[in-house]
Structures are given as C-alpha cells and as structure tokens.
Amino acid sequence: ETGVTQTPRHLVMGMTNKKSLKCEQHLGHNAMYWYKQSAKKPLELMFVYSLEERVENNSVPSRFSPECPNSSHLFLHLHTLQPEDSALYLCASSQDMGGGQETQYFGPGTRLLVL
Amino acid sequence: AQKVTQAQTEISVVEKEDVTLDCVYETRDTTYYLFWYKQPPSGELVFLIRRNSFDEQNEISGRYSWNFQKSTSSFNFTITASQVVDSAVYFCALISWGSNYKLTFGKGTLLTVNP
Numbered sequence: 001e002t003g004v005t006q007t008p009r010h011l012v013m014g015m016t017n018k019k020s021l022k023c024e025q026h027l028g029h030n031a032m033y034w035y036k037q038s039a040k041k042p043l044e045l046m047f048v049y050s051l052e053e054r055v056e057n058n059s060v061p062s063r064f065s066p067e068c069p070n071s072s073h074l075f076l077h078l079h080t081l082q083p084e085d086s087a088l089y090l091c092a093s094s095q096d097m098g099g100g101q102e103t104q105y106f107g108p109g110t111r112l113l114v115l
Numbered sequence: 116a117q118k119v120t121q122a123q124t125e126i127s128v129v130e131k132e133d134v135t136l137d138c139v140y141e142t143r144d145t146t147y148y149l150f151w152y153k154q155p156p157s158g159e160l161v162f163l164i165r166r167n168s169f170d171e172q173n174e175i176s177g178r179y180s181w182n183f184q185k186s187t188s189s190f191n192f193t194i195t196a197s198q199v200v201d202s203a204v205y206f207c208a209l210i211s212w213g214s215n216y217k218l219t220f221g222k223g224t225l226l227t228v229n230p
Contacts, residue, residue: 043206043220056216088158100167102148102210106160 003027004107006091012113013081021076021110023091031055031097032074033104034066035090043090049074050097081114088112117142119209121221128197129229136192136224138207147211149183149190154204154223166190197228 004025013019025032034046048056049068063085065077074091088109095101118141128134140149151163164174166183174181178195194201207221 042222045218045220048216048218090158090160092160097216098212103150103162103165105162106152108157108159111158 003105004091004093006089006107006110008110009108010111010113012115013078014115015081015083017078017081019078021078021089021091021112023074023076023107025072025074025091025093025105025107027093027095027105029093029095029105030071031094032068032071033092033094034074034076035092037088037090037109038086047076048097055097078112081112083114086112086114117144117209117211117217117219119207119219119221121205121207121224123224124222125225125227127227127229130199131196132228133193133195134197134226134228136194136205136207136226138190138192138221140188140190140207140209140219142209142211142217144211144213144217147209150208150210151181151190151192152206152208154206156203160206163192194226197226199228199230202226202228 007022031050033048036044036046045058046060047066052068063079067075088111090109091107092104094104120139147168149166152160153163154160164181171183180193182191204223204225206223210218
C-alpha cells in the first residue's frame with residue numbers, strides 16, 4: 001500500500017452538487033494537510049490537522065469543509081463550489097508538525113473540475 | 116512576512132547539461148526548515164530533501180546536490196548531467212515556528228530536459 005492515497009483521482013461536479021474528497025495515510029503520521037494547486041498559482045495550504053485537531057485554517061471559504069475522524073483519514077467536503085475552485089487538491093501527511101518531524105509526504109491528488 | 120522566491124519560472128536544457136534551480140527565502144524566525152519537492156506530470160509531489168536552519172552543510176545525493184547559504188538566504192538545487200526523467204516542476208518550501216506555524220511554498224520552476 002502506498003503511503004498516502006487519495007480518492008477519487010478525478011472528479012467533475014456541478015455547482016449545486018455535494019461531494020467529498022478522501023485522503024488516507026498508511027505511514028502512522030500524526031499530522032495531515034489539504035492543499036489547493038491551481039494553474040499558475042503557488043500551492044495554497046488550506047487546512048492542517050494534528051492529532052485530529054484542526055491547527056490551521058487559512059481563510060478558506062466555507063464551501064470547503066474538512067473532517068478528520070482519526071489520524072489516518074482526512075476528508076474535504078465540497079458544497080456549492082464555483083468554477084474557480086477547479087484545481088488539483090493534494091493531501092499530505094507528516095509524522096508531526098515540529099521537532100524535526102515536519103517532512104510532508106504527498107498523495108497523488110484529486111483533479112477537480114467544477115462546471 | 117515569510118516568503119519563498121523561485122525566480123526561474125521555466126528552464127529548458129539539453130540532456131547531460133548541469134542545471135541549477137534557485138530558491139531564496141525570507142523569514143524572521145531563527146528556527147526553520149527548507150525543503151525541495153519534485154512534481155512530475157503525474158501530479159504527486161515527491162520529497163527530495165529537508166534542511167534545518169542550523170545545518171548549513173551542503174548535501175549530495177547521486178546527481179542531485181543542494182547548496183544552503185544562510186548569508187544569502189538561499190537554498191539552491193543543482194542537477195548534474197540532467198536526464199529526460201528529471202523533467203518536472205520543482206518546488207522549494209519553508210516551514211518555520213515562531214509565534215505560530217508557518218508554511219510557504221515557492222511558485223515552482225518547470226524544468227524541461229530535452230533529449
């Protein structure tokens with residue numbers, strides 16, 4: 001089993017749909033992250049969870065709702081998205097957020113298209 | 116404010132040439148970590164190296180080498196004898212802990228190695 005998996009790999013949704021992205025890590029890590037990568041923009045950190053508690057929320061619109069039920073799983077619930085939300089959504093995990101354990105390992109991403 | 120600058124948006128070289136990717140960072144924190152990631156066309160970011168602010172030793176791993184210089188706030192990455200498989204987007208990133216956790220990615224450099 002690869003370290004960090006994401007499903008689905010591709011998703012097309014209408015603006016009124018509700019969908020969820022799933023991330024699972026098999027590395028025994030304590031921290032998980034959601035990123036958005038748009039064309040010609042730097043990677044944007046959206047959410048950070050450490051030991052299932054949200055640590056960081058970088059002013060992300062409420063139509064994105066994260067959920068971390070345990071340290072191995074992270075979800076991103078999507079609701080009434082806009083076309084500009086079309087992007088590659090990447091999940092990552094790290095052993096911890098500090099103490100020399102910050103190295104993040106990434107999943108393959110979910111390519112989202114909002115019509 | 117924390118910042119990571121990758122001034123080279125795109126670089127194109129011919130196979131077997133050496134190429135250096137530049138990364139300049141800004142942070143007010145004294146403890147920080149620098150990273151390089153590779154993103155091939157498949158989309159998944161692959162971790163290459165991590166350096167902490169107290170370790171200025173340069174590192175070599177096969178054809179890859181990294182030059183960390185605190186005096187110029189730079190963490191440059193050199194690929195020796197480039198190969199077509201090195202074609203990817205390369206990201207430099209900075210994590211620091213001051214009063215709070217901060218993570219910043221550069222905009223990336225697209226490297227194309229032509230046969």
